[in-house]
Amino acid sequence: MGKVLQKGWRPFLVLVLFFIIWELCTKIFAIPGWLLPAPSQVWLEAIYGWSHYTGHIFSTVQLIIIGFTVGSSIGVLVAVGLHLVPFLRQAFYPLLIVTQNIPIIVLAPLLVIWFGFGMLPKIMVISLVCFFPITISLLDGFRQADRDLNHYMLMAGATKQQIFWKLEWPNALPSLFSGLKISATYSVMGAVISEWLGASKGIGVFMTLASSSFRTDRVFVAILFIVTLSLLFFLVIVLLENMVIKWKSGKEGDNIESP
Amino acid sequence: MSHLKIEHIEKSYGERSVLKDVSFSVQEGEFVSLLGPSGSGKSTLFRIIGGMTAPLSGAVYLEGEDITGKRGSISYTPQSPSLMPWRTTLQNVLLGQEIVGKKDEEKARDMLERAGLKGYEQAYPHELSGGMKQRASFIRSILSPQSLILLDEPFSALDEFTRLDMQQWLLSIWSEYKRSILFVTHNIEEAIFLSDRIIVLSDRPATVVKEFNIPFDRPRREDLLLTEEFLHWKKLIYQEMRVLNE
Known part of the structure; x- marks a missing residue:
C-alpha cells in the first residue's frame, strides 16, 4: 500500500493541476455554466444533488453486476467449450471476432426492438461487451500451458480431464483475471449505453436528461460517477485476483518500474 | 528378466x-x-x-x-524441474500419485524432510532455489507409482x-x-x-x-572424479564420441 502512495502522487498531482487550470480558465474567460461548468460547480452539484442521484446509481450498479456476471460466465463457458472441442474452435473463433466488429451502439436499438425495454436487452448489451475479453484471454491462457508440464502429465498417464483441471485451468487463471479487469470497466460503459436506449432509472438516463436540458454540470457529475464506478469495479477484481492467485512471484510488476 | x-x-x-x-x-x-x-x-x-x-x-x-x-x-522427469507454480511443494510432489489416484501424504512429507526441504512444504516453487526445485521434481518421480x-x-x-x-x-x-x-x-x-x-x-x-x-x-x-581410473574411462568414452562426430 505504501508503494501505491509513493507512486500514486504523480498522477494525482497532474489531475489536481488539470482541475486548477480548468477552474481558472472558466473564471478568466467567463465561460457560461451551461457550456463548461467549473470543477467546483460540478463538485457542489454532486454533493447537493446526492439524494437525487442515489436511485440512479443503485439501478446502474445492479445492472452492471447482473450483466457482468452473466457476461463473464458466458465468456468462461465459451472459452472452455472452444478449448476442449477443437472443431468448435475452428468453426467459431473467427465468428467471435466478427461479433466484436458490430458496433454495440448500432446493435443496442435493435435489441430493444426485439426484446422491449426490460432488463433483458440491457443485460445482453453488457454481456456482449463483457464476454469477449474474457474468452480471448482464457483461450490464450489455456494454450500457453507449459509444454514440459503437459509432457509430464501425458507421460504419467493423465486423462484429458485431469490435464484440464490440474494444468490448463490453473495456468489460465492469471489470464482470466486480466480479461475480467478489462470486462469490468467495459461493463460500466455497456450499462450506460444500454440505459440510453430506454430506461426509467440509471446513470445513462440521468445523463441523457441532463444533456438535453443543458445541465452540463450534471453531465459532468454523471461522468464522475461512471469513472468512479469503473475504478471501483476494477479494484474489486484486483482484490479478488490477489486472493485467488497467491503463487505469483514478486518478479512481475515490482521491478518493472523503477524511479 | x-x-x-x-x-x-x-x-x-x-x-x-x-x-x-x-x-x-x-x-x-x-x-x-x-x-x-x-x-x-x-x-x-x-x-x-x-x-x-x-x-x-x-x-x-x-x-x-x-x-x-x-x-x-x-515416470518422466523433464529437463526443467517443471513444478506447477500454483501448487505448493507438497502438492507438487504428490501430483504423480494424484494422477493415478492414491495419495500418501505421510511418505511425501517424510521424503521432503530427508531431501532438506523441511519447512518448505507450503512454499511455492518461485520461493525455492534451482537445486531445491530439482529435488522436489525427483521426489515427485520417486513418489509416483x-x-x-x-x-x-x-x-x-x-x-x-x-x-x-x-x-x-x-x-x-x-x-x-x-x-x-x-x-x-x-x-x-x-x-x-x-x-x-x-x-x-x-x-x-x-x-x-x-x-x-x-x-x-x-x-x-566425489574424489572418484579425480582418480586415474576415472580419467581413463573418460578418455575412452570421449574418443568413442569423437569418432562419431567425424
Whole structure:
C-alpha cells in the first residue's frame, strides 16, 4: 500500500493541476455554466444533488453486476467449450471476432426492438461487451500451458480431464483475471449505453436528461460517477485476483518500474 | 528378466530418419545413462518410451509387457524441474500419485524432510532455489507409482557445485529406493559418475554405438572424479564420441 502512495502522487498531482487550470480558465474567460461548468460547480452539484442521484446509481450498479456476471460466465463457458472441442474452435473463433466488429451502439436499438425495454436487452448489451475479453484471454491462457508440464502429465498417464483441471485451468487463471479487469470497466460503459436506449432509472438516463436540458454540470457529475464506478469495479477484481492467485512471484510488476 | 527392453525401434520424420534400430535394456534397479550429442533424437526416444509417439517399427517392453504406445507406465522427469507454480511443494510432489489416484501424504512429507526441504512444504516453487526445485521434481518421480524413472538431462541447467551435490543426492536416494533409472545426458563425466552402464548413441539417425559397463564400487564419492581410473574411462568414452562426430 505504501508503494501505491509513493507512486500514486504523480498522477494525482497532474489531475489536481488539470482541475486548477480548468477552474481558472472558466473564471478568466467567463465561460457560461451551461457550456463548461467549473470543477467546483460540478463538485457542489454532486454533493447537493446526492439524494437525487442515489436511485440512479443503485439501478446502474445492479445492472452492471447482473450483466457482468452473466457476461463473464458466458465468456468462461465459451472459452472452455472452444478449448476442449477443437472443431468448435475452428468453426467459431473467427465468428467471435466478427461479433466484436458490430458496433454495440448500432446493435443496442435493435435489441430493444426485439426484446422491449426490460432488463433483458440491457443485460445482453453488457454481456456482449463483457464476454469477449474474457474468452480471448482464457483461450490464450489455456494454450500457453507449459509444454514440459503437459509432457509430464501425458507421460504419467493423465486423462484429458485431469490435464484440464490440474494444468490448463490453473495456468489460465492469471489470464482470466486480466480479461475480467478489462470486462469490468467495459461493463460500466455497456450499462450506460444500454440505459440510453430506454430506461426509467440509471446513470445513462440521468445523463441523457441532463444533456438535453443543458445541465452540463450534471453531465459532468454523471461522468464522475461512471469513472468512479469503473475504478471501483476494477479494484474489486484486483482484490479478488490477489486472493485467488497467491503463487505469483514478486518478479512481475515490482521491478518493472523503477524511479 | 530385464525391467525395460527396447527392441529395434525405428522412427523418422518424413525423409529424415531419427532413430535407427535402437535396442537396449535396463535391468531391475539399474542406473543406465544414454549418452549422446544434443539433438540426437534422445527426446524422440523418450517420447516413444513414454507412449506419446508411436515408433515406425519395434517395441517397448516393461517387465515383459508390451507398452508400445501406452501412456502412464513410466515416470518422466523433464529437463526443467517443471513444478506447477500454483501448487505448493507438497502438492507438487504428490501430483504423480494424484494422477493415478492414491495419495500418501505421510511418505511425501517424510521424503521432503530427508531431501532438506523441511519447512518448505507450503512454499511455492518461485520461493525455492534451482537445486531445491530439482529435488522436489525427483521426489515427485520417486513418489509416483511407476517403477521406472526417465530423467531427461536434469542437471544441465545447474551450476557445477549444485550439480555435484545433486548427483550425490540422487545416488543416495536411488540406492535407498532402488528404482530403475534411465538417465539422459550429454555430459560424459556425469554419466560415468552416476551409472552402472553407459549407452552411447550416435548422431542423426540415433543408434546404439557402444555400451560401457562402469565398474566403480558404490557408494561413490566425489574424489572418484579425480582418480586415474576415472580419467581413463573418460578418455575412452570421449574418443568413442569423437569418432562419431567425424
